[in-house]
Amino acid sequence: MIGFARQNRLFSFAVVFVALQVLLAVFAPALGLQDPYAQIMVQRLKGPSPVNWLGTDQLGRDILSRIIYGYRTSLLTCVTAVILSLLAGGTLGMLAAYYRGWFDRIVMRLMDVLFAFPILLLAIAVIAVLGPSIWGAAIAIAIVYTPIFSRLLRGPALVICESEYVTGAKAIGAGDMRIIFLHLLPNLASVVLVQTSLLLSAAILVEASLSFLGLGAQPPTPSLGLMLSEGRNFLLLAPWPAIFAGFAILFLSFGFNLLGDALRDTLDPRLRKES
Amino acid sequence: MSQRFLLSRFIDLLVVLFGVSIIVFLMIRLIPGDAVAIMLGANTEITPDRIAELKSRIGLDQPILIQYGRWIWGAVQGDLGTSIWTGRPVMQEIGANIWPTIELTLLSVLVGAGLSIPLGAFMAEARGKGAEVFVRIGAIAGLTIPSFWLGIVSIFMVAKFLPGVQALGYVPFSEDPLGNLQRMILPVIALSLPMLANLSRLVRSAMLDALSQDYIRTAKAKGANRRRIIYKHALRNALIPFITSVGVSAGYLLGGAIVIEQVFAIPGLGRLVLGAIAERNYPLVQATILVMTTAFVLVNFLVDMLYAVIDPRVSR
């Protein structure tokens, strides 16, 4: 029981840690921060000070406010991407499990094909087509994650489809949609919740990598990956932008991963029983 | 392992590769800004005639189906075309860049997978104790630390505190074994850390799983050596997910070390493909991505085969 209490503490910590960052991002305009776009040339590449708590970047912009606005950019991109991939991948996976047969085969082979590409490489190629922007990055990440969600949901969906109450529902003539919405979806919720949180964590890193390569958010948009990418050129002159942006990416990604991890333990009855 | 199982997996493999080839081929042609425009660069006296001539020289004037047909026919025969820019066979360019990537991948897998077993066991033993939280947080941090950030910061750290260490670029192992390994240390740390974090968590949960099994409790009750039992049973249980995870990681590393290769100036496949996309070197991009994905698919295929050997039920 000690373990369970600790489990709960960890879960609470993860929720608070993520919520804090998300709230900062959502309410950024109301926080009375400095304008993240305002350039003050004489103030550039200054270290932390009472005016600029985390210092300034190469164009004299406030790093703290650029990081908090960077959270907005990052979350906007990644949440969009994960929702899109969940919708696309989840729908395909469940339909494949439900209908089986040739539809299943075609969909899953297509997912195999997408899955065969290294994640970053596929994202880079998609962005090369769409053009570098946060929306390009969001769509690229969504495409990359679609096969993950489809595979993830097809498995459990198969099991549920063959379970007695679904075959029973079919037998009494319930419609396809009704079965999918009433029986399939609720039973998959916990898997989806855990995976969404974990994939958000990974998406934040992918988005940062893409921005780092100049393929995501574009200047002057405040973006964590971009800050790191620009800041790395001035590391010896002023380590602040790159160091703080790196920590910001780490915290954001870490928070969602911890949340997913704690969620999995809490939702997985086997592990709970064991301790 | 039944022949039918082998055959059906092999057909799946071919289907996936065929799909990959189509996607690669189409995607690069959808990229705005064509090769000819970039070849001609910013300073040019070019007339539409010249552009047409250049296009036909590199075969871009043909209908897309014919271009694809030619490419795939050549690829089947082992000829992936010539690089638009250097005029050398694409296979030769890939051959020159593949070894650093393979070495980086193997070393990272070795370090990541090797260390994950003792670390995972340690994490399992720490369960319920005060250290558990720290161990888990450490593992998650290892998984979520941006590897390119770690790379850049570590380059500066090494330059500052260990000025004698050669940390950048690549020299072949055959030329200078010590220099080769020295240069591999930082990139391997950056690449194996997430894998280590991932695999050790996997080992941990397998260990915990094993601990809760009835037969282990029985064995324990009989007074058998606890550690030996846990290792034996847990590792056997964890083998399949462990191998899958290693396989997937290795496959990704073969093409996924792009940013790390960029940061550490390692002449590998990732940098090759990044440069090739930027200069719209169609044959090189197509071939490199095809090689990377083939490697990934093949590794997965081998992992599947391995399952079948370990657990004959799979192949039925």
Added chain:
Amino acid sequence: MSLKKLSAALLATSILVSTASAATLNIAIDSSPAGLDPHLITAFNSVVIVQDNIYEGLTAIDKDQAVVPGLAESWEISDDGLTYTFKLRSGVTFHDGSAMDAEDVAASIRRVQSEAVASPLASRVSPIVDIKIIDPTTVALVLDAPFAPILSSLAGIAIVPAEMEKDVDALQQTPDGTGPFKFAEWQPNGFISLDKNDAYYREGEPKLDEVVFNFVPEAATRQVGITSGEYDLLPGIDPATALQLQGQAGVTVQQTRDLSYTLLGMNVSRPPFDKVEVREAVNMLLNRQEIIDGALFGSGVPAGPLSPALTEWALDPSTFSCYTTNVDGAKALLKEAGVETPIKLTMNVLPRQDTRDIAQVIQQELAAGGIEVELINQEIGQFVQDWRNSNFDMFVSANGGSPDPDGYFYRTFIGGGSTNVFKYDDAEVDSWLNEGRVETDQAARKAIYDKLQTKLACDGPVAHIAYGTLNTAVSDKVKGFEIYANGRLTSLVNVTVDE
């Protein structure tokens, strides 16, 4: 033999031994070149490897931008200015061992002019209408009209073996020139190495045995690499890296005024830039010093149309009326032109750190005058395509320079010129440009280019931003390196490396 003599002899052999051990210069540049054919390449990464190291022209450009003999040891110009007769150096061989003679010179020029090769250098030799081979070491070039920049243009026309005239592919991968270094190996993504040309015609040169160009994409990595001794030379580094390397032990940053410049281009075929008042207003909204301080780390000077490195030609930018920042004046001009502010426009940005930062500062400066700019940060392929097709309102980019003002202006500003992507067409400018080409009297030529500079500075389609500082980081192990304003590594022949 006395002991003293013996020890002297021993010392001598030990010196010989130490020079005999291969002296290698490791250079780091950011990416692999796109090709090595000297008549096709335009990118800095290709040019820096090939020009003056592997290939040479009839003439050469020295450190002070003056024309000096190259493969031609002397030349005569006919009184009408139409015939240039070059006397070639004797005993020069290509790296493949064959002798270089007048036939090769003629073939090389024809190769650049040929349609099949489609060389971007063609306009530099377009006035040459006839090539006469007088004897194996004498060649005469006949022009259709006097063309003052021909001697400096010829410095950039590499002489290649005559059998390459029809071959468009071979030289891209395996160069064959007369220069002090010969091509040895190309590892795409890894490095290009050049070996010493033992048969080089200048006695005792080059002093190095090997030059290796390493391709290192990250500026931070190059920077650490030169301090740790992995690389000896970083040519053309960005201002931030230069600033960080200054004062580091074991590294010197050599600086000179760059010939190339950053610019804000305006599309004259699209409103509102069809109005000269708007182009002038844009100039007046810019604060060039602020841009230089912000984006270039203070290393650069406000740019007029010609680089101050061309000391004989360039006017002082402070003499241009529109170069004083004047927001009210700019607003008045916009009003005069009938432009409703705020007006929304787009600006394409060359994907480089300095141009991206410049664009962000310009965005803020133009906003003060009611010009709201959306930055479009493009990938290089897309940028070039839009640039070529004049598909932009504005763009921020960098342009290469030339030792002669004609090289700066002609193609860029003449109506229908090959790099006049702005669609600028001004009868007065056209006639001056054509006069400047044929005028051979220096003072009269200068007067023409003075008029051009003054007009182009404020009315032209380009707001010249800054001539940066060209920075090259040199390890203290390297002796004899001299930086050239055109960025070329011409001085490598004299370089030695201490082990």
